Amino acid sequence: xxxxxxxxxxxxxxxxxxxxxxxxxxxxxxxxxxxxxxxxxxxxxxxxxxxxxxxxxxxxxxxxxxxxxxxxxxxxxxxxxxxxxxxxxxxxxxxxxxxxxxxxxxxxxxxxxxxxxxxxxxxxxxxxxxxxxxxxxxxxxxxxxxxxxxxxxxxxxxxxxxxxxxxxxxxxxxxxxxxxxxxxxxxxxxxxxxxxxxxxxxxxxxxxxxxxxxxxxxxxxxxxxxxxxxxxxxxxxxxxxxxxxxxxxxxxxxxxxxxxxxxxxxxxxxxxxxxxxxxxxxxxxxxxxxxxxxxxxxxxxxxxxxxxxxxxxxxxxxxxxxxxxxxxxxxxxxxxxxxxxxxxxxxxxxxxxxxxxxxxxxxxxxxxxxxxxxxxx
Numbered sequence: 233x234x235x236x237x238x239x240x241x242x243x244x245x246x247x248x249x250x251x252x253x254x255x256x257x258x259x260x261x262x263x264x265x266x267x268x269x270x271x272x273x274x275x276x277x278x279x280x281x282x283x284x285x286x287x288x289x290x291x292x293x294x295x296x297x298x299x300x301x302x303x304x305x306x307x308x309x310x311x312x313x314x315x316x317x318x319x320x321x322x323x324x325x326x327x328x329x330x331x332x333x334x335x336x337x338x339x340x341x342x343x344x345x346x347x348x349x350x351x352x353x354x355x356x357x358x359x360x361x362x363x364x365x366x367x368x369x370x371x372x373x374x375x376x377x378x379x380x381x382x383x384x385x386x387x388x389x390x391x392x393x394x395x396x397x398x399x400x401x402x403x404x405x406x407x408x409x410x411x412x413x414x415x416x417x418x419x420x421x422x423x424x425x426x427x428x429x430x431x432x433x434x435x436x437x438x439x440x441x442x443x444x445x446x447x448x449x450x451x452x453x454x455x456x457x458x459x460x461x462x463x464x465x466x467x468x469x470x471x472x473x474x475x476x477x478x479x480x481x482x483x484x485x486x487x488x489x490x491x492x493x494x495x496x497x498x499x500x501x502x503x504x505x506x507x508x509x510x511x512x513x514x515x516x517x518x519x520x521x522x523x524x525x526x527x528x529x530x531x532x533x534x535x536x537x538x539x540x541x542x543x544x545x546x547x548x549x550x551x552x553x554x555x556x557x558x559x560x561x562x563x564x565x566x567x568x569x570x571x572x573x574x575x576x577x578x579x580x581x582x583x584x585x586x587x588x589x590x591x592x593x594x595x596x597x598x599x600x601x602x603x604x605x606x607x608x609x
Contacts, residue, residue, distance in 0.1 A: 233260065233533075234533060234550065234553045235254075235255045235259070235550065236255045236256055236259050236260075237304055237533070237537065238537075238547060238549060238553060239252070239547050240547050241256065241459050241460075242459065246455075248455070248458050248459055252459060253458070256459065256460045256479040257460055257478075257479025257481075257490050258479070258493045258494070260480075261388055261490035261493065261494050262494040262497055262498075263307065263311075263526075264311070264380075264385055264388035264392070264494075265388050265389075265391050265392040265395070265491060265494035265495070266392060266494075266498070266526075267311060267314065267388075267389055267392055268388065268389040268390060268392020268393040268394075268395070269392040269393070269395050270392070270396070271318050271322075271389070271392070272393045272394075272395075272396025272397050273396050274286075275322045278581055278582075279584070279585040280319050280322060281584045282580075282582065282583075282585035283315065283581065284315075284316060284319060284584075285581055285584040286315065286580065286581045287312045287313070287315035287316045288312060288316075289312070289576075289577055289580060290308055290309075290311055290312035290315065290527070290577070291308065291311070291313055293308055293527075293531070293573070294306055294307070294310070294311065294358075294359060295309055295359055295360055295364075296361075297531060297534050297535075298356075298358035298359050298360035298361075299360050300534060300538050301538055302358075302534045302535070302537040302538050303537060304357070304358065304534055304537055305357045305358055305378075305379040305463075306357075306358040306359070306534060307379075307380050308527075308531075309358075309374065310359075310374055310378060310379075310381075310385070311380075313374050313375075313382050314382050314386065315389075317389070318386070318389045318393060321390060321393060322393075324397075325397055326394050326395075326397035326398050329393050329394035329397060330391075332394075333387055333391045333491070336386055336387045337387045337484050337487045337488055337491075338484050340383050340384040340385075340386060340387055340482075340487070341384055341483050342474070343383060344376055344381065344383055344464065345465070345474065347376060348464065348467045348468075349467050349468040351372045351376060351377055351467075352369055353377065353467070354373050354377045354378055354379075354462075354463075355369060355370075355373060357379065359373065359374065359378070377463070377464065377467070379462060379463040379480065381463055381482060384464075384482040384487065385482075387487045388487070388490075388491055388494070391494070392494075395409065395495065395498060400502060403503075403506060405499075406506060407499070407503070408499070409495045409496065409498055410500055412492070412495065413492045413493060413494070413498075413499060414492070414496050415492075416488055416489075416491075416495075417488070417489050417490075417492035417493045417496065420485045420488035420489040420492065421477055421489050424475060424476060424477035424483075424485035424489075425477070427475040428453065428454060428475065428476060428477075433472050433475060436470035436472035437453060437469075437470060437472050437473065438453070439470070457476065457478040457481070458478060458479075459479070460478060460479035460480045460481075461478055461479070461480050462480060463480050464481070465482065465483060477489050517565055518562050519562060520558075520561070521558075521561035521563075521564055522557050522558050522560070522561025523561070524561065524564070524565055524570070524571065525560075525561055525564055525570065525571025525573075526571075527573045527574055527577070528571035528572055528574060529560065529561060529571070531573060532556075532557065532560070533553060533557060
């Protein structure tokens with residue numbers, strides 16, 4: 233995500249850089265899929281009320297960060313709403329959740345294509361407090377017209393929840409995530425590109441794609457959109473846009489390709505960790521401790537992107553961003569501390585859980601018995 237924000241996306245000749253090709257669209261998709269994994273894991277010990285309180289605080293904190301002049305489209309308010317949308321699915325097991333992913337990868341983009349032409353255009357890059365004066369417009373932005381539209385991004389969250397419901401200690405699960413993620417991502421990319429190269433598809437795309445430069449040929453169109461759109465396809469554009477695979481386009485092929493890449497990355501991480509001895513696992517946990525406090529470090533990254541710290545568009549600052557974030561994460565884990573924002577959210581969530589009524593929410597999943605639990609099949 234830092235690379236997507238800081239490094240140049242294009243070479244001086246206008247070609248997409250290799251790192252932009254690697255991370256654009258995939259970094260934020262992984263962020264959302266991991267949110268689903270976290271939601272599934274937290275639901276084992278936290279009530280739906282506690283999770284809702286956590287989600288609302290994250291959304292509110294996103295509005296705070298949206299007030300900063302960072303030049304970024306801050307994801308956290310979308311992230312909080314996405315958590316709320318995931319609560320009704322807490323009682324589902326892995327198989328049902330994977331089925332929901334398959335359905336929503338198609339249904340979400342179709343609903344968006346139908347509804348967005350009737351909604352106001354996006355107001356700003358990041359939701360901020362001034363938008364609270366127009367709650368309907370803010371909600372339409374968060375759900376459909378924004379940079380990370382929750383209606384389509386629910387597919388990522390459900391995918392993460394399905395992964396989180398699996399037995400993450402199982403080598404077969406690790407291998408399935410790697411092979412399945414690789415196969416689906418490649419298939420989605422190849423099928424979409426084969427459609428995009430068809431003259432009848434290109435004829436329908438070109439009238440809406442002039443904003444991306446010269447798109448008179450299939451290669452030119454692919455080059456123009458490969459750097460990413462801005463969360464959605466053009467409102468009111470041709471239905472042929474649903475055949476495109478491009479970062480932040482929210483099409484079925486985009487959701488499939490980036491979601492599968494997220495599953496691949498998670499599977500590779502689990503495989504790598506499982507192959508290490510316990511001593512080395514501790515060293516890895518410290519080295520990559522930044523992963524335990526992503527909310528705190530993402531917020532710090534947004535702060536560092538303001539002019540007060542580093543110039544927002546200075547690619548040479550990339551190494552410093554990574555060094556600062558990785559070092560802080562490693563120190564917190566080495567000393568057994570949680571990130572400040574994570575610790576605060578946990579206290580609020582625990583308080584909401586303790587104060588819940590005796591009659592649980594219908595969204596709540598009963599806690600698993602102690603000891604090793606039977607994996608979902």
